[in-house]
Amino acid sequence: MAGMKPEETKQVKGMTLRRDPAREACFKVVDSDAELEEWPGMTEISRRQRIHRHMNNETGAIEIAAQCLVDFPEAPWELRMHLARQCWDESRHVAGLYRRLREIGGYKGEFPISCFEWCVTCSLDTLAARLALQNRTFEAGELDLLGQLPAKWREAGDEKTAEVLESILGDEITHVRFANQWLRVLVREDRRLALKIAMAVRFLSAVTAALAPQDGQLSPVGLPYEEPQNRITQVNVADRKQADFTDSEIDEYLRQSGFQPIMTGNAEG
Amino acid sequence: MPKDDEHSVSTAGNLDPALFGPAPARDERFTEKRRWIECANFPNDHPLRIIEFFHRQMNEELNGVENAAQSLADFPDTDWKVRMSIARQCADEARHVEMFRRIFESRGGKLGEYPILNFQYRIIANLGDLLSRLVVQNRSFEAGGIDAVSFAIDEARKRGDQELVDLFEMQQADEITHVRFANEFISETIRKDPRAALRVAKALTLASTAFLEVMGREAIEKVAYLTDEKGRLEAGFGLAEVKAATTQAIKRRASYESH
Amino acid sequence: MSLSVQERAEYVATFRFIQVFLMETLARWVPPTPEMEVKVLFGRHIWDLAQQADALGRRGYELRAPLQFSLRPAESYVEVLEEFARTNTTPQKIHGFYDVILPGLAARYRNYLERTDRLLDEPTVRVVEKILGEFNRMIGESEALRKELSQLRLTDKDWPAGLAKREASEANIVVRRSSAAVA
Ligand SMILES: [Fe+2]
Ligand SMILES: [Fe+2]
Numbered sequence: 033m034a035g036m037k038p039e040e041t042k043q044v045k046g047m048t049l050r051r052d053p054a055r056e057a058c059f060k061v062v063d064s065d066a067e068l069e070e071w072p073g074m075t076e077i078s079r080r081q082r083i084h085r086h087m088n089n090e091t092g093a094i095e096i097a098a099q100c101l102v103d104f105p106e107a108p109w110e111l112r113m114h115l116a117r118q119c120w121d122e123s124r125h126v127a128g129l130y131r132r133l134r135e136i137g138g139y140k141g142e143f144p145i146s147c148f149e150w151c152v153t154c155s156l157d158t159l160a161a162r163l164a165l166q167n168r169t170f171e172a173g174e175l176d177l178l179g180q181l182p183a184k185w186r187e188a189g190d191e192k193t194a195e196v197l198e199s200i201l202g203d204e205i206t207h208v209r210f211a212n213q214w215l216r217v218l219v220r221e222d223r224r225l226a227l228k229i230a231m232a233v234r235f236l237s238a239v240t241a242a243l244a245p246q247d248g249q250l251s252p253v254g255l256p257y258e259e260p261q262n263r264i265t266q267v268n269v270a271d272r273k274q275a276d277f278t279d280s281e282i283d284e285y286l287r288q289s290g291f292q293p294i295m296t297g298n299a300e301g
Numbered sequence: 302m303p304k305d306d307e308h309s310v311s312t313a314g315n316l317d318p319a320l321f322g323p324a325p326a327r328d329e330r331f332t333e334k335r336r337w338i339e340c341a342n343f344p345n346d347h348p349l350r351i352i353e354f355f356h357r358q359m360n361e362e363l364n365g366v367e368n369a370a371q372s373l374a375d376f377p378d379t380d381w382k383v384r385m386s387i388a389r390q391c392a393d394e395a396r397h398v399e400m401f402r403r404i405f406e407s408r409g410g411k412l413g414e415y416p417i418l419n420f421q422y423r424i425i426a427n428l429g430d431l432l433s434r435l436v437v438q439n440r441s442f443e444a445g446g447i448d449a450v451s452f453a454i455d456e457a458r459k460r461g462d463q464e465l466v467d468l469f470e471m472q473q474a475d476e477i478t479h480v481r482f483a484n485e486f487i488s489e490t491i492r493k494d495p496r497a498a499l500r501v502a503k504a505l506t507l508a509s510t511a512f513l514e515v516m517g518r519e520a521i522e523k524v525a526y527l528t529d530e531k532g533r534l535e536a537g538f539g540l541a542e543v544k545a546a547t548t549q550a551i552k553r554r555a556s557y558e559s560h
Numbered sequence: 561m562s563l564s565v566q567e568r569a570e571y572v573a574t575f576r577f578i579q580v581f582l583m584e585t586l587a588r589w590v591p592p593t594p595e596m597e598v599k600v601l602f603g604r605h606i607w608d609l610a611q612q613a614d615a616l617g618r619r620g621y622e623l624r625a626p627l628q629f630s631l632r633p634a635e636s637y638v639e640v641l642e643e644f645a646r647t648n649t650t651p652q653k654i655h656g657f658y659d660v661i662l663p664g665l666a667a668r669y670r671n672y673l674e675r676t677d678r679l680l681d682e683p684t685v686r687v688v689e690k691i692l693g694e695f696n697r698m699i700g701e702s703e704a705l706r707k708e709l710s711q712l713r714l715t716d717k718d719w720p721a722g723l724a725k726r727e728a729s730e731a732n733i734v735v736r737r738s739s740a741a742v743a
C-alpha cells in the first residue's frame with residue numbers, strides 16, 4: 033500500500049504487507065494464522081496455546097495503537113488521548129495474560145506467533161482506515177469472542193483465566209466505542225475517508241483469502257482446518273451496543289455473519 | 302443556614318426581603334454592613350483606600366466560594382461537567398481569598414478592620430435555580446469583574462506595584478474560566494429550552510434592582526473602567542455582546558463625566 | 561520576581577510540547593523494541609505521558625493560551641530530544657529515558673515550582689507536583705523491570721553520563737514569545 037518504504041514491507045503470497053514488528057529471539061514468527069499451532073479442545077497444551085496466542089495479539093494491539101500515535105501526529109488531541117489510553121490497556125492485557133500463562137506452566141515462545149493484524153492494519157495510510165480494521169473489525173470481533181470464551185474456560189474449571197478475559201472485555205468495549213464514535217466524526221468531516229475504509233476492508237479480504245490454507249491442507253498440528261462457517265462466533269449484541277454500534281449496524285452484521293472473511297482469522301485477542 | 306442578623310449586621314435601612322436572602326455566617330471578627338454607603342469608602346488619593354479594597358475584595362471572594370458551594374449543594378442533579386466546573390470555582394475563589402488576605406496583611410491590614418458587604422451571596426443564593434445564579438454571579442458580576450480587573454492592572458502598573466499586577470493578572474485568568482463555563486452552560490440551557498431566556502431576564506432584573514439598593518446610584522456611577530473586550534471574548538461572550546457591553550460602559554462613563 | 565501569567569503559559573506550553581514528544585518517542589519505540597515486557601512498560605507510560613500533557617494543555621487554556629497549546633522549546637534542547645529518540649538498543653532507551661530524560665525534566669519542573677508563586681499559580685503547581693509523583697512511579701517501574709531482566713541493564717556508564725550532560729546544557733528551554741503568539 034502507498035506510503036510505506038520498501039524496507040518497511042514484506043511480501044507474503046503476492047501481497048505487500050507491513051513488515052512484522054520486533055519480537056524476542058525466543059519467538060518463532062509466522063506470516064499467517066494458518067501456520068499457528070491450534071490444539072483442539074481445552075487440554076493443557078491447548079489452554080497454554082490459546083493464552084500465548086492471545087497474549088501476542090494483545091502485544092500487537094499495543095503496537096498498532098502506538099504506531100497510530102507516531103504516524104498521525106496531526107489527529108485531534110482527544111482521539112490521540114484515546115489511542116494513548118489504549119496503549120495502556122493493551123499493555124495491561126499482555127501483562128495479565130503473561131502472568132496467567134506462567135501460572136499454568138507456559139512460557140514466552142512456547143508456540144509460533146503471527147502478527148497478522150499489525151501487518152495488515154499498519155499497511156494502511158489513514159488513521160480512519162486503521163481504526164476501521166483494528167478497532168472496529170478485529171477488536172469488535174474480539175468482543176464477540178470474549179462474550180463466549182469465559183464460559184468455556186469456566187466449563188474447563190479455569191475460573192482465573194475466565195476472570196482475566198472478562199476484565200479484558202470491559203476495556204475492549206471502550207476501544208471499539210471510541211473508534212465507532214470517531215469514525216463517524218472523521219467521515220462526516222471528510223467523505224473521502226469512507227472510500228479509504230471500504231478499500232481497507234477489501235484489502236483485508238484479499239489478504240485473508242491469499243493467506244487462507246489450501247483445500248485439503250493440514251494444520252501444523254496435523255489436523256484438518258475447521259470450515260469457516262463452523263468458526264463463526266455468535267455476535268455479542270449487548271457489548272457491541274455498549275461499544276456504540278448502531279442497531280442497524282448490528283443488524284447488518286448479524287445478517288452478514290454467514291460469510292465474514294474478517295472473522296475467519298478470529299484470534300483470541 | 303444562618304438566619305439573617307444572627308451576627309452583627311447594621312440595622313440601618315432594611316433590605317427588601319424579596320431580593321435578599323439571609324447573610325452567610327461570619328465570625329465575630331467581622332462587621333457586616335448592608336449598604337455601600339456604610340462602608341469605609343476612602344477617597345481616591347487616600348493611602349488606606351487600596352488596603353481597604355483588599356479587605357473588601359477578600360470578602361467578596363469569600364462570597365464567591367459561598368455562592369459556588371451553595372450551588373453545588375442545592376443542585377445535585379446538574380450535569381456532572383458543570384458541577385466539576387463549580388467545584389473548581391470553589392477552589393479558585395478560596396485561593397483568591399488567600400491571595401487578597403496575603404497582600405492585605407503584608408501591607409499592614411488586620412482582618413475585620415473594615416466593615417464588609419455580603420450582598421453577592423444574599424442576592425445570588427436567593428435565586429431559586431442554577432441558571433439564574435450563574436447568569437448573575439458568573440456572567441454578570443464576574444464578567445464585570447474582568448473589566449474591573451483589567452482597569453486595575455493598568456492602574457497598578459502605572460504605580461509600579463508589580464506584586465499587585467501579578468495578583469490581578471492571575472485572578473483575571475481564573476475569572477475568565479468561570480465566566481466561560483457559565484456562558485457555555487447558559488447558551489446550552491437556552492438552546493435546549495428557549496423559554497429559559499425569560500428566567501435569565503428576570504434574574505438580571507432582580508439582581509440589578511438589588512445591586513442598586515445596596516450600592517446606591519452614587520457608587521455605580523463612579524465606575525471608571527470600560528469593558529475588557531479581549532477578556533470577555535476569551536470568556537465566551539459573542540462579539541455582539543462584547544460590543545454592546547462596551548457601548549453601555551461608554552454611555553455610563555459619559556453620563557458620569559457630564560455630572 | 562515571580563512569573564507573569566503569560567510567562568507561566570509559555571512554560572506550561574513548552575512542558576506540554578516535551579510531554580507529547582516523549583509520549584511519541586515511547587510510541588515510536590514500541591514496535592521495534594523486541595522485549596515484550598519493555599513494550600508493556602512503554603505502553604503503560606505512553607498513557608501517563610499523554611495524561612500529563614493533557615493536564616498541562618488544559619492548564620494552558622486557563623492561563624489564557626489556546627486549549628492544548630504547545631510551544632517548541634529552545635532548538636538546542638529539541639536537538640537533544642530528537643537525537644535521543646533515535647536511540648537503538650533497549651538498555652540505552654531505558655537508561656536514557658528513566659535515568660536521564662525524565663529526571664532532567666523533573667529538575668526543570670522543580671525549578672518552575674521554585675520560580676512561580678505557589679499561591680497565585682496553585683493550579684499549575686498541583687499539575688506539576690502530580691506529574692513529579694508520577695515520574696517517580698514510572699522510574700520505579702523501570703527499575704523493577706531492570707531488576708527482573710538483567711539484560712536490560714546498561715554496562716556502559718559513559719553513555720548516560722554523556723546524555724545527561726547534553727540534556728542539562730540548555731538551562732533555559734522556554735523561548736519567549738510576543739503575547740500575540742501565545743494568546
Ligand atoms: Fe486488548
Ligand atoms: Fe483493545
Ligand SMILES: [Fe+2]
Nearest residue numbers: 362365394397
Ligand atoms: Fe474570584
Ligand SMILES: [Fe+2]
Nearest residue numbers: 365443476479
Ligand atoms: Fe470567579
